[in-house]
Amino acid sequence: MDLTSARRMHVRVEGIVQGVGFRPFVHALATEYELAGFVGNDSAGVFVEVEGDGDRLTAFVADLSRRAPTLAQVERLTTDAVPPTGQPGFAIVTSVTGRGRDALISPDTATCPDCLAELADPTDRRHGYPFTNCTNCGPRFTIVEDVPYDRCTTTMAEFPMCAACADEYADPGDRRFHAEPVCCPACGPALRLLDADGDPLPDDPLGAAVRWLRDGRIVAVKGLGGYHLATRADHDRAVSTLRARKHREEKPFALMAGDLPAARTLVHVAPAAERVLTGARRPVVLLPRRADAPVAASVAPGNRDLGVMLPYTPLHHLLVGRLGMPIVLTSGNVSDEPIAHRDDDARRRLARIADGFLTHERRIHVRTDDSVVRVFRGRELPVRRSRGYVPAPVTLPWRFDRPVLACGAELKNTFCLAKGRRAFVSHHIGDLENFETLRAFTDGIEHFTRLFDVRPEVVAHDLHPEYLSSKYALEREDVELLGVQHHHAHIASCLADNGDPGPVIGVAFDGLGYGPDGTFWGGELLAADLTGFERIGHLGAVPMPGGVAAVHEPWRMAAAYLDEVYGDAVPDLAVVRRHGRHWSAVVGLARTGTNSPRTSSAGRLFDAVSAILGLHDRVTYEGQAAIALEQRADPDERGGYRVEATGPVPLQDVGRELVRCVVDDLRAKVDPGLIAARFHHGLADAVVRAAGAVRESRGLTTVALSGGVFQNVLLLDRVVCGLEQDGFRVLVHSRVPPNDGGISLGQAVVAAARGVPAD
Known part of the structure; x- marks a missing residue:
C-alpha cells in the first residue's frame, strides 16, 4: 500500500446492524474496493476501520447504507479520520464489550429462500433440517441473552459448531459467515417427540407428528417464541376438542397455510396483504374469508375474516408441507395465561390439552407471541405487535432527554423503555390479570433494561390506581413518577407513530379508561399535543x-x-x-x-x-x-x-x-x-x-x-x-x-414532552 496516498477512516454504524450479516457484508464490500482494515461488533453497534485510496473510501462509506443487507436498518453513520497503519488485509475482529449499550437486536426473521432451497435439496447436508438458518434469517430476539450479539450471548452457545459449520462461519464467501445461530444436524438442536406425559417416543418425530395431525390429534409444537397448539384446520372434532381443552369458547383461532396458493384457498389476498403475508416478519393477517374455505366451522365462528399466516421457520415449512393442508396454530396456553416457552412449564401446563409434544433443545430466552395485523389502505394496522417486529425500536424525531419507562395499560399490555430518539416498545405481554402474566411483565422490563442499557429516571403509568402496571410503577424507588391519562396516551401514541408532535383533534374510542373526573x-x-390535552x-x-x-x-x-x-x-x-x-x-x-x-x-x-x-x-x-x-x-x-x-x-x-x-x-x-x-x-x-x-x-x-x-x-x-x-x-x-398495546408508547412520549424535572 502506498502510504503517501492512503487514508484511514474510523466508521461507526448504528441501527439494526447485528445479527443481520452486516459484518460479512462490510468484509465483502471492503474486499471489493481493495481496502484494508477490520470490522467488529460492540455494545453500540458496528465499528469499522478502513484504509485505502480516498475515492474508494468515499464510495465504500456511501455503499454501507445504500447496499446494506436486507434485514439491516442503518440509523446513523459517522466517520473520523485516523492515521494510516499500512497493515494489509481486511478482517472481522473479536467483539468488544463497552460500558454503554446502544446496539440494536434484530427481530426474529422468516426463513429465507436460500435456506428453503437447502431444506428441499436431498443432496444438501441440511436437507430436511428444521433449524436451518443463515445471516439473512432465523432466530434473533428470542434467543439473545445479552449484547454484543455473538453466539456466546445467545442460547445457541450450548451447541458448539462442528467443523463443517465452523468452516462456513469463517469463510468470507459463505452466506453463513459469522451467522451466530449457524448449525446443522451434526451439531445443532434436534427434534424430539414426547407423549402427553412428557416421555420420549422412539418414532421419527416429524413423521409421527404429521400422522397425529392427519388423524385429528392436537400437537404442542415448540416454535420461535413459545409453544403452539396445532391441529387440522378442517377437522371439526379436532378443533372443537382444542377449544374445550384450551377453555377458549369462541375467539377465532389463527391458521397457518403452507404457502401463498394454500392461503388463497382460505382468504382473499389483495396485493398489499400479499406483501405482508410473504414478508420477513410473517404476522397473522386478518383477511376476508372465502365462502368455500376448507376450515371447520369452529375455527372462527360467526366471523367473516380468518387470521392466516405463512410458515416462518423450517420446522413449520416441514410440518405443514408434509401434512399438505392448513393447520390451526394457536398460542400454547390456557386462555388468559401467557404463552408457554420453557419446556418443563409447557409440559406441565399443556399436558391436558395436547396429545403430544414436538419439541427440541434450543432454549427460548424471551417468550414472544405471533404478531397480528390488519391491512388498511395498503399499510399494516397492527393489532398485536410482537414476533417479527420486536425489539426494533420506534425511532422518533424528538429526543428523550432522560431515560423513561412507561408501564402501559392493564389489557393487551406492553411496556416501553426509551432513550435518545428510540422507544423500545415491548412484545405483547397480555392482560395483567394473573401472576404468570405479571411475572412476564417484570421479567421483560428487566431484560430490556439490561439489553438496551436504559436505566429509567422517569416512570410513566396509567391513572387507574388498581391496574397492576400502575401499582408496579408506584412501587419503584428512586425515580420520578408521572401519571398519564389513558386517552391522552392513546392520542400521544398515534402522534408518535406518525412522528407528529401536534396539536391535533384527537378522537380516542375504546372500551374503558380512567378519567380524571372519576368516571370511565x-x-x-x-x-391534544404531547404535553397535554383538553376534553x-x-x-x-x-x-x-x-x-x-x-x-x-x-x-x-x-x-x-x-x-x-x-x-x-x-x-x-x-x-x-x-x-x-x-x-x-x-x-x-x-x-x-x-x-x-x-x-x-x-x-x-x-x-x-x-x-x-x-x-x-x-x-x-x-x-x-x-x-x-x-x-x-x-x-x-x-x-x-x-x-x-x-x-x-x-x-x-x-x-x-x-x-x-x-x-x-x-x-x-x-x-x-x-x-x-x-x-x-x-x-x-x-x-x-x-x-x-x-x-x-x-x-x-x-x-x-x-x-x-x-x-x-x-x-x-x-x-x-x-x-x-x-x-x-x-x-x-x-x-x-x-388498542392498549400502543398505550406505553404514548405514556413514554408524554413523559418526555413534559420534561419531568429532576430533584
Whole structure:
C-alpha cells in the first residue's frame, strides 16, 4: 500500500446492524474496493476501520447504507479520520464489550429462500433440517441473552459448531459467515417427540407428528417464541376438542397455510396483504374469508375474516408441507395465561390439552407471541405487535432527554423503555390479570433494561390506581413518577407513530379508561399535543349496571342505553324479553347508581347495539360483541343514521340518538345487517361533523384516531374518508396498535414532552 496516498477512516454504524450479516457484508464490500482494515461488533453497534485510496473510501462509506443487507436498518453513520497503519488485509475482529449499550437486536426473521432451497435439496447436508438458518434469517430476539450479539450471548452457545459449520462461519464467501445461530444436524438442536406425559417416543418425530395431525390429534409444537397448539384446520372434532381443552369458547383461532396458493384457498389476498403475508416478519393477517374455505366451522365462528399466516421457520415449512393442508396454530396456553416457552412449564401446563409434544433443545430466552395485523389502505394496522417486529425500536424525531419507562395499560399490555430518539416498545405481554402474566411483565422490563442499557429516571403509568402496571410503577424507588391519562396516551401514541408532535383533534374510542373526573372514559374528543390535552367533547355517559359484569354481558349496556332513551316506555324488544325479570333489576341498578359507574365508552355503545340486534348478550372474549357488529354490517349499504353531533359538548347526544335510530329500524323489520351498517356510518359521520365544529372554534386541521375501536376498519375507513373529504389531515396507526398495546408508547412520549424535572 502506498502510504503517501492512503487514508484511514474510523466508521461507526448504528441501527439494526447485528445479527443481520452486516459484518460479512462490510468484509465483502471492503474486499471489493481493495481496502484494508477490520470490522467488529460492540455494545453500540458496528465499528469499522478502513484504509485505502480516498475515492474508494468515499464510495465504500456511501455503499454501507445504500447496499446494506436486507434485514439491516442503518440509523446513523459517522466517520473520523485516523492515521494510516499500512497493515494489509481486511478482517472481522473479536467483539468488544463497552460500558454503554446502544446496539440494536434484530427481530426474529422468516426463513429465507436460500435456506428453503437447502431444506428441499436431498443432496444438501441440511436437507430436511428444521433449524436451518443463515445471516439473512432465523432466530434473533428470542434467543439473545445479552449484547454484543455473538453466539456466546445467545442460547445457541450450548451447541458448539462442528467443523463443517465452523468452516462456513469463517469463510468470507459463505452466506453463513459469522451467522451466530449457524448449525446443522451434526451439531445443532434436534427434534424430539414426547407423549402427553412428557416421555420420549422412539418414532421419527416429524413423521409421527404429521400422522397425529392427519388423524385429528392436537400437537404442542415448540416454535420461535413459545409453544403452539396445532391441529387440522378442517377437522371439526379436532378443533372443537382444542377449544374445550384450551377453555377458549369462541375467539377465532389463527391458521397457518403452507404457502401463498394454500392461503388463497382460505382468504382473499389483495396485493398489499400479499406483501405482508410473504414478508420477513410473517404476522397473522386478518383477511376476508372465502365462502368455500376448507376450515371447520369452529375455527372462527360467526366471523367473516380468518387470521392466516405463512410458515416462518423450517420446522413449520416441514410440518405443514408434509401434512399438505392448513393447520390451526394457536398460542400454547390456557386462555388468559401467557404463552408457554420453557419446556418443563409447557409440559406441565399443556399436558391436558395436547396429545403430544414436538419439541427440541434450543432454549427460548424471551417468550414472544405471533404478531397480528390488519391491512388498511395498503399499510399494516397492527393489532398485536410482537414476533417479527420486536425489539426494533420506534425511532422518533424528538429526543428523550432522560431515560423513561412507561408501564402501559392493564389489557393487551406492553411496556416501553426509551432513550435518545428510540422507544423500545415491548412484545405483547397480555392482560395483567394473573401472576404468570405479571411475572412476564417484570421479567421483560428487566431484560430490556439490561439489553438496551436504559436505566429509567422517569416512570410513566396509567391513572387507574388498581391496574397492576400502575401499582408496579408506584412501587419503584428512586425515580420520578408521572401519571398519564389513558386517552391522552392513546392520542400521544398515534402522534408518535406518525412522528407528529401536534396539536391535533384527537378522537380516542375504546372500551374503558380512567378519567380524571372519576368516571370511565372511552368516547373522547380531545384537543391534544404531547404535553397535554383538553376534553372538548365526548359521548354522553351512561351507567354500567353491575360494573365489570356489564363488560362481560352486553345486554346490561343495552338496558342502560334503552332506559336512558325511553325510560319506562321501552319498546317491546327481543332483548328485553330474553332477560325477563333480570331486566328490571339491572335497570334498577342503573337508575340508583348502585355498582353502576358511568362511562362515555364507545366500546360499550357498540356492545349495547350488538345486544339490541341479538348478536351477543354475553361475550367470552374482549371486544367480541363489537367485532360481531362490524362483521354483521352489510358491505353494500352506504346510508347512515343522521344524528346531532355538535353543540356545547360535541358528541354528547350521539350514542343515545343512534340507539333510538337502531330501535326504530328494528321495529320496522329492517334487516340487522343494514342496521349495523347504518350505525357504523352514522357514528363515523357524527365524528366528522364534530371535528368540523372543533376546527371552527380551535383552528385545528389535523385529526388523530386511536383506541381499540379503531381496529374496526369499517368505522375507520368511513371516518378517514369523511375527514379527508372535509379537508382534514388524518393520522392513523401503522407502527404500534391503536388498542392498549400502543398505550406505553404514548405514556413514554408524554413523559418526555413534559420534561419531568429532576430533584
